[in-house]
Amino acid sequence: MSSQPKPPLETALAALLEPLAQAMVAHGVTLGTATEALKKALLSAAENTSASPLSDSRASLLTGLHRKDVKRLRGLTDGAPEKRSSNAAALVISHWATSPEYQDATGTPRDLFRKGGEDGPGFDDLVRLARIDMAPGTVLNTLLDHKIVEAREAGDLRLLTHAFLASGGGAEQVAAYQATLSAHLRAATQNLLAAPSDARNFDRAVRYSHLSLESIEQLRQISEDRAQALLQDINALARTLQDRDEGGGHGGRFAMGAYVLPSPAKTAEKDPEEGDET
Structure with missing residues (x-):
């Protein structure tokens, strides 16, 4: 039996996938569907990070996919994006x-x-x-x-409100779930892979434990109010700038988000740096 410790990302993978797995089970997404999506993502990542076109064999080596899967996935065509x-x-x-x-x-x-x-x-x-x-x-x-x-x-x-908050677990809420989490995960992944000299995306969180229900509610209300005000200010500025930039052939994108996670009951999740900003 090998005594070598697992790579840090492999150790973190289960914790990263746990909330996604909860959503999958709730929406009836099975292992077969998830495996197919993961295969596509791995192949896409390998192709997007390679400086030159990858052969099927090279893509197979980098991802662990069978060459038959690589060939099959490359032959698939994505359908037209669905209007939301x-x-x-x-x-x-x-x-x-x-x-x-x-x-x-x-x-x-x-x-x-x-x-x-x-x-x-x-x-x-x-x-x-x-x-x-x-x-x-x-x-x-x-x-x-x-x-x-x-x-x-x-x-x-x-x-009545300045935000579109889809509800009911339908297609619109799933689309919002995808847009919000994929942007945050992309920003965090870019930071994880950045060289020491590279600029990094702003990605911070404050985490505390051993709080009473009253303290959690106070923090939740203040956090939501201030985050909402900031998002509305940024939205107004971004709209003005987009109108100014229109017609210039620009293709740049910007995303900013905020989240608040009150947890009144103790959970199994462990925060490595509770009581600090990270």
């Missing part, structure tokens, strides 16, 4: 919350009628401003269903 009403809804919310023509004198998003009038543009104009290839009614129904927009007795529409 959640993406459209998020864009509409962003414009409604940040575009000057949709704000009142206090900077609060205006209540809108479907059609524009003397008071300014309406909801349908908002959908066109966001350049969404969907019918305004479809986008509106999504916002109403998720209680992000309220239809008022006067016939106008009121924005």
Whole structure:
């Protein structure tokens, strides 16, 4: 039996996969489906990190995939990306919350009628401003269903929140789960693989234990309020900058996120640096 310690990433893998496995079991994703996805990801990673095209044999050596799998996976074609009403809804919310023509004198998003009038543009104009290839009614129904927009007795529409929070475990919530976690994991992975002289992404967390329920609730409320305010400020600035940069042929992307994890009960997960910022 080998006495060599496992590589650190191999040791961390189980903890990293545990929450994902919980989501998989809840959504009926079996080992076969997960294995196929992992094979595709390994092959893609090997190809994207190689300075030159990889032969099937070389790809097999780097990933541990059988050459037949490599050949089969390379022959697959991805289907057209599925339109997500959640993406459209998020864009509409962003414009409604940040575009000057949709704000009142206090900077609060205006209540809108479907059609524009003397008071300014309406909801349908908002959908066109966001350049969404969907019918305004479809986008509106999504916002109403998720209680992000309220239809008022006067016939106008009121924005209730600045964030699209999909619920119910459906396709929209899974899409949000994918977008949020993949961006964070990509940032953390880039840091993990960065050379000592390379710039690193900002990725910090504060973790504490031995807290009472009252303390956890206080920290949760303050964290959520301040994170939401910061995200709204960044969203408004990013919208302004994107409008300024439009037409310049730019392709740069930016992502920022925040998470809060209150855990009133002691869990099996161990934080190596609890009581500190890391």
